[in-house]
Every structure is written in structure tokens, then in C-alpha cells.
Amino acid sequence: MSLLFSFIIIIIILLFLRWALSLAPWVPTRKEAIFRLWDLLDIKPWESFLELGSGDGRVVSFLAKKNPESQFIGIEIVPYLYVVSLLRKYFWKQSNLEFKIWNAFKEDFWRYTHIFVFWLPESIRDTVLPKLEKEAKIGTKLYSYAFSFPKEYMHKVESFWTPNEQKIHIYTKK
Numbered sequence: 001m002s003l004l005f006s007f008i009i010i011i012i013i014l015l016f017l018r019w020a021l022s023l024a025p026w027v028p029t030r031k032e033a034i035f036r037l038w039d040l041l042d043i044k045p046w047e048s049f050l051e052l053g054s055g056d057g058r059v060v061s062f063l064a065k066k067n068p069e070s071q072f073i074g075i076e077i078v079p080y081l082y083v084v085s086l087l088r089k090y091f092w093k094q095s096n097l098e099f100k101i102w103n104a105f106k107e108d109f110w111r112y113t114h115i116f117v118f119w120l121p122e123s124i125r126d127t128v129l130p131k132l133e134k135e136a137k138i139g140t141k142l143y144s145y146a147f148s149f150p151k152e153y154m155h156k157v158e159s160f161w162t163p164n165e166q167k168i169h170i171y172t173k174k
């Protein structure tokens with residue numbers, strides 16, 4: 001009985017932590033938009049791509065498959081989505097792809113040249129952009145699907161329509 005009770009308490013704590021650390025709920029990027037992102041992504045073999053909150057891994061796996069010479073990393077905080085991502089990687093046999101399970105906000109941005117995010121505007125404004133400004137190299141591109149950037153950043157942003165009527169906004173650190 002006490003074992004069951006401890007188990008339930010642990011699950012509640014984990015759910016709370018997941019909620020507290022999460023910067024966006026899981027809503028996957030649509031297939032047409034992933035194709036558009038692939039069009040827009042000009043990644044060189046020596047460059048690396050990071051997806052913040054990679055969900056079930058569909059975006060980063062697809063891009064890694066299309067760019068086998070570059071490195072791709074997806075970070076996801078929700079355990080079952082992380083497990084689905086690992087299965088995807090396993091079945092597609094992708095050696096240039098890595099998934100991590102933890103708070104993406106703790107990842108150092110400096111080693112990435114391309115960063116993709118599908119998070120709410122508040123999370124982009126309050127967490128992603130300040131961290132990008134502090135850590136990322138000049139020229140690093142931040143791709144935001146659906147949600148744009150605050151006004152004061154717009155002079156560094158280009159926006160492109162996707163077939164499903166959402167935009168991909170690309171911010172370049174200068």
C-alpha cells in the first residue's frame with residue numbers, strides 16, 4: 001500500500017514538474033509547414049540544428065533525413081514524446097540525429113547555427129530571445145513557426161507563408 005502511495009506521489013510530482021517547466025503544450029507542426037521549413041533551411045554540412053521542444057520528433061527527423069551531412073538535435077521535456085522520437089530515430093536509422101530529454105532552456109545555444117521553435121510568443125520573448133542574444137553566435141538563425149517576434153526585433157526578421165496559412169518567421173542574430 002505504501003509503495004503504491006509513493007508511486008502516486010512521484011507521478012504527481014513529475015506531472016507538476018513537467019507543467020512547471022513546459023513553455024508550450026504539444027501541438028505538432030503540420031506536414032506542409034515542415035516541407036516549407038526544409039525549403040527555407042540553408043544548412044551547411046558543418047552546421048548544426050536545434051529544435052526546442054521537439055514533440056514527437058517529426059520536424060527534426062525529417063530535416064535530418066534531408067540533410068545527412070549536418071547534425072540535428074531535438075530536446076523534449078515530455079517523456080512519452082521523447083520515447084516516440086527515439087523510436088523514429090531507431091526505425092529511420094539516423095546517425096546525424098540526437099534526442100535529449102530535459103528542459104530545452106538549459107541547453108547552450110552557442111553551438112547551434114539554426115534553432116527551430118514552435119512555442120507561444122511569450123516564451124519566445126521572455127526566454128528564447130534573451131538567451132539567443134546572450135549565447136548564440138552572430139549569424140545564428142531562429143525559426144519560429146506560427147508565432148512572430150516582438151516589435152523591437154522585427155527589423156531582423158523575415159517572414160514566409162506556409163501552405164497551411166501560417167508563417168515561418170526567421171530571426172537572424174546580427
Ligand SMILES: C[S@@+](CC[C@H](N)C(=O)[O-])C[C@H]1O[C@@H](n2cnc3c(N)ncnc32)[C@H](O)[C@@H]1O
Nearest residue numbers: 022023024026027028029053054055077103104
Ligand atoms: C507546440 S509543441 C511543438 C512540437 C514540435 N516542435 C513540432 O513542431 O511538432 C511544443 C513542444 O515543446 C515542448 N516543451 C515545452 N516546454 C519545454 C521545455 N522547457 N523543454 C523542452 N520541451 C518543452 C512541449 O512538450 C511540446 O512538445
